[in-house]
Amino acid sequence: MKQIHTLSRRTFIKGALASTAILGGVDLSADKKTIQRKKTQELYGKVFHLTIDKTLVNIAGKASYATTVNGMLPGPTLHWREGDEITLHVTNNLSESSSIHWHGIILPFEMDGVPGISFDGIAPNETFTYTFKVNQSGTYWYHSHSGFQEQTGLYGAIVIQPKEKEPFEYDEEYVITLSDYADVKPSTIYRNLKLSADYYNFNQRTLGDFFTEVKEKGFLEAFSQRSMWNKMRMSPRDLADVTAYTYTFLLNGNGPKEPSNFLFKQGQKIRLRIINSAAMTIFDVRIPGLKMEVITADGNYVQPVNVDEFRIGVAETYDIIVEPQDERAYAIFAQSIERSGYALANLTPDTKQLAKIPKMDAPQALTMVDMGMGHNMSKMSKMNMSQNKDVVSMKKAIPITKLPMKWNVGTTMRAMDPQYRLNDPGVGLRDNGRKVLCYGDLRSLRSTKKEKYPDREIVLHLTGNMDRYMWSINGIPYHEAKPLVFHYGERLRITYINDTMMNHPMHLHGLWSDLETGDENHLVRKHTIISQPGSKISFRVTVDAKGAWAYHCHLLYHMTDMFRKVVVS
Numbered sequence: 241m242k243q244i245h246t247l248s249r250r251t252f253i254k255g256a257l258a259s260t261a262i263l264g265g266v267d268l269s270a271d272k273k274t275i276q277r278k279k280t281q282e283l284y285g286k287v288f289h290l291t292i293d294k295t296l297v298n299i300a301g302k303a304s305y306a307t308t309v310n311g312m313l314p315g316p317t318l319h320w321r322e323g324d325e326i327t328l329h330v331t332n333n334l335s336e337s338s339s340i341h342w343h344g345i346i347l348p349f350e351m352d353g354v355p356g357i358s359f360d361g362i363a364p365n366e367t368f369t370y371t372f373k374v375n376q377s378g379t380y381w382y383h384s385h386s387g388f389q390e391q392t393g394l395y396g397a398i399v400i401q402p403k404e405k406e407p408f409e410y411d412e413e414y415v416i417t418l419s420d421y422a423d424v425k426p427s428t429i430y431r432n433l434k435l436s437a438d439y440y441n442f443n444q445r446t447l448g449d450f451f452t453e454v455k456e457k458g459f460l461e462a463f464s465q466r467s468m469w470n471k472m473r474m475s476p477r478d479l480a481d482v483t484a485y486t487y488t489f490l491l492n493g494n495g496p497k498e499p500s501n502f503l504f505k506q507g508q509k510i511r512l513r514i515i516n517s518a519a520m521t522i523f524d525v526r527i528p529g530l531k532m533e534v535i536t537a538d539g540n541y542v543q544p545v546n547v548d549e550f551r552i553g554v555a556e557t558y559d560i561i562v563e564p565q566d567e568r569a570y571a572i573f574a575q576s577i578e579r580s581g582y583a584l585a586n587l588t589p590d591t592k593q594l595a596k597i598p599k600m601d602a603p604q605a606l607t608m609v610d611m612g613m614g615h616n617m618s619k620m621s622k623m624n625m626s627q628n629k630d631v632v633s634m635k636k637a638i639p640i641t642k643l644p645m646k647w648n649v650g651t652t653m654r655a656m657d658p659q660y661r662l663n664d665p666g667v668g669l670r671d672n673g674r675k676v677l678c679y680g681d682l683r684s685l686r687s688t689k690k691e692k693y694p695d696r697e698i699v700l701h702l703t704g705n706m707d708r709y710m711w712s713i714n715g716i717p718y719h720e721a722k723p724l725v726f727h728y729g730e731r732l733r734i735t736y737i738n739d740t741m742m743n744h745p746m747h748l749h750g751l752w753s754d755l756e757t758g759d760e761n762h763l764v765r766k767h768t769i770i771s772q773p774g775s776k777i778s779f780r781v782t783v784d785a786k787g788a789w790a791y792h793c794h795l796l797y798h799m800t801d802m803f804r805k806v807v808v809s
Contacts, residue, residue, distance in 0.1 A: 275303070277312040280396075280493060284319040288328045292362070292384075294339045300488040300495060304423045306393035307334070307384065311542065312515065313493050314417045315382070315396025322377045322403045328370040330362060337361040337535045338368070341385040342398070343555060343747075344539055344767040347372040349363040349787025352749055354385045357790050357805055361386055377402035378539025379513040379557045381417070388426030391519040393797055399513060400539075407685060408535050408544070410561055413511035414502045418574050418583050420487040420521045430797050433481055437709040440483045441475075443603055450739065476606040478706060478741065479667065481797060482520045484581030486750060491574065491583040496597075500585040507569050507721070510587065511535075512560050516552045519796040522743055522770075523574040524551050524669060528598050530570055532560040533553070535675060538766040541685035550677035551577075551666055553745035555794040562587070571595035571673065577668055577743070579603040604668045606741055611688040612655020612774030638733065640697045644722075646715035652702040654739045655774040663755055666743070666772055679755065679770075679777075683762040688754065691763065694733035694780055697722070702738045702746070702771055702802065710801065711740075711793065715724065717801035724791065726751075726783045735778040736771040744771045744798065748806070754780040768794060783808055 258752065277297045295308040309315030320326055332338045339361050341457075351372045354363035362368045377400045384394035391392050397415045421697035422429060432439040492500045504510050516523055526549040534545045536559035552558060552574075564570060569588035576582065579600050647654070662680035669676045704711040713721070734753075738744060747768045754763035756778045763780060770779050786808045793802040 256755075265379060265656050276311060277308070277313055280285070280312045280314050281310070281316045282319060282715075283316045286324050286326055288306050288318060288326070290315070290328060290330045290340070292330065292340075293333045294334060295393075297393070299421045299490070301425055302423055306421075307389045308393050309340075309396055310634075312396070313393040314419070315394065317397040317399060317415055318382070318782055320374050320398065320400045320401055325373050326371065329367055330370065332362040332364055335364050337363055337386055338389060338394070339384055340382050340394075341749075342370070342380070344380040344383050344557075345372075345398070346375055346750065346752070346785065349750055349785065349789060351742050352789065354749065354790045376400060376402055376445040376539065379515060379537055379559055380539055381474065381515045381517050381557065383517060383554075388430070388519075388796060391420075391422070391426040391429075393421065395517040396517055397513070397517075400438060407541060408561065409509065410511040411508040412504060413513065413564050415492075416512055416514045416515045416572065416585065417490075417492055418515065418521075418523050419490045419493075420482070420518045421490055422482075422486045422488075424486060426519075426796075429482060429486065430663065433709045433797055437480060437706050438475065438479065440481065440485045441478055441545060441578075442483070442485060443477045443479075443580075443714045448624070475751075476610075476741075477603070479578035479606070480521065480576060480580075481742075481795070483578055484576065487521065487581065489574070489576060489581050489583040491572070491585045494585075496582060496584040499594075500590045502572075502585060502587050503591070504564055504589060505589055506589065507563070507565065509561050509563050509755050512562065512572075513557070514552060514560065515557045518554050520554065522551065522553050522577040522745070524549060524577065525572070526598075526674065527562060527570050527572050529566075530562045530564060532562055535559050535561055537682055538768060540765040542764060543683040543685055543762070545546045545677060545681045546675070547677040547681070548674035549672075551669060551770070553743065553768060553794070555747055555768040556743055556766075556770070569593040571598055573598045575600055579668065594805035600771040601668065601672060604670065606667055606773060609661070610667055610741055610773040612658045612739070636693075638694050638697050640699060643698065643700070643714055643724075644716060645701065648715055649658045650705050650708070650710040650712055650717065651715040651739065652705045652707060653703070653741060655737060658737050658774055658776045660777065661762065661772055662777070664772065668715060679757050679764075680756050682755070682764045684764050685762075687761055688763040689761040691754070691780070692731040695730045697733040697735060698738060699735045702736055702744050703739055704740045704802070706741070706744075711798040712801050713804055718803040719801070723788075723802060723805040723807045725792075726781075726806055728783055728786055728808055732783060735776055736769075737776045738771040738773055741773045743773060744802065745769070745794045746771055746792070747794045748781065748789070748791050750785045750787065750806075750808075751781050751783060752772075754782075756780070
């Protein structure tokens with residue numbers, strides 16, 4: 241077995257800069273005839289040959305180099321079968337190290353694909369062979385875990401067919417990958433954020449906004465709230481770090497000017513496998529005119545829920561079923577959380593019929609609730625806390641493992657009264673007149689009644705300084721942190737307290753996260769969990785996989801330091 245090395249923040253940034261250096265210097269006069277990008281393919285079988293390449297693309301009107309799999313952006317959709325032994329030969333044709341992580345796939349840690357944690361990475365002109373048995377089914381995805389390559393296009397979908405018949409029926413299915421793409425180098429984006437965290441945010445408060453707040457709340461209340469935001473070094477309009485100012489939002493690799501088309505026949509049930517494979521963008525998805533029946537979350541069956549809209553965090557997946565009754569085109573519409581842009585496709589009976597593009601919602605500002613000020617909650621949020629009181633209370637006390645905590649210059653934000661908000665759809669989706677999916681709506685289709693009760697609880701504070709664009713866990717950046725130690729065979733309860741005013745989609749590799757959403761008997765099994773601003777959320781983990789695992793926020797430019805190594809002994 242190869243020695244497992246520790247990945248330092250300096251190594252990560254160095255790798256990120258190296259991996260993006262080749263993406264500059266493109267001849268902007270290049271036209272579509274020079275573009276090398278291939279159409280995304282569907283690959284089936286047990287043995288796969290994949291190459292990681294530098295490919296010239298034209299996404300938003302000018303040429304740039306993307307990092308692709310088999311020359312495709314997104315990479316090929318891989319179709320596996322539950323129970324099969326899968327072999328993937330991955331050849332790195334880049335001039336720097338690369339990797340592929342199989343997101344949400346339960347496998348031996350040596351096959352997880354995280355350089356510095358589970359292996360050394362794939363050196364230039366080398367081939368690494370991944371091999372493992374598929375022990376699950378559902379919708380998943382893969383992406384690079386090297387530097388910022390995920391931002392430049394190295395991602396693709398995974399569809400795993402189950403051994404047994406699924407508990408629902410449909411006539412047709414399509415895979416939808418949502419993502420964000422920038423013509424500029426990721427290292428430039430990261431540098432701009434470090435220089436000014438609101439570099440890409442053009443939705444700032446004005447003096448006129450303050451006068452409006454004075455009219456609504458009175459001078460003292462308006463001034464007090466403005467002072468608190470300033471103290472946190474955070475703006476209530478900071479909903480996303482990177483926006484459509486530099487991003488083009490993609491659906492299956494196509495921008496909104498050239499949307500994908502998915503065909504249906506009247507009365508058919510259509511299954512859509514929706515994956516958020518973006519680097520930094522949280523999307524709110526709806527299909528105006530159609531109810532969406534949510535049937536899986538992160539590859540696992542849930543009790544069906546009918547909604548008009550749902551939020552999908554970076555790295556999450558949802559499967560939905562829709563049943564169009566009219567022979568007309570419907571828009572598959574995915575707005576970015578800060579409402580600067582959208583990804584788009586058409587669900588249509590005829591490729592000549594295109595749907596009317598919905599109007600984007602106005603951006604909502606963060607509130608005192610999102611700041612974790614429980615004493616100043618809205619009526620809706622108070623109702624959510626009351627509804628969830630029983631959800632989060634434990635039947636008996638369990639020991640809490642205390643971890644090192646630092647409140648320092650890197651942690652200017654702190655939630656004073658964080659609450660569970662499982663029935664709060666989140667900023668941007670509140671009171672919009674539509675039925676929006678909340679975590680509190682989700683119930684697993686499988687029974688968790690006989691699951692082992694937690695042996696102990698670990699509390700993790702998600703911390704940061706927006707002004708300096710610094711992110712951490714418990715106030716400690718990754719390069720200063722000791723690994724988290726989990727004990728093989730134990731059952732953990734992990735609670736996030738989000739002391740920041742941003743959403744963080746947190747991903748624990750190698751182990752399932754059983755989210756507490758309101759029913760002890762049907763905990764929802766996920767691999768990625770959104771922690772809302774100024775809130776807390778809890779889940780349980782059966783520690784059943786030995787080895788070294790990564791644990792991090794899946795927002796790419798947060799990942800460098802909101803990251804931990806987990807050792808299961």
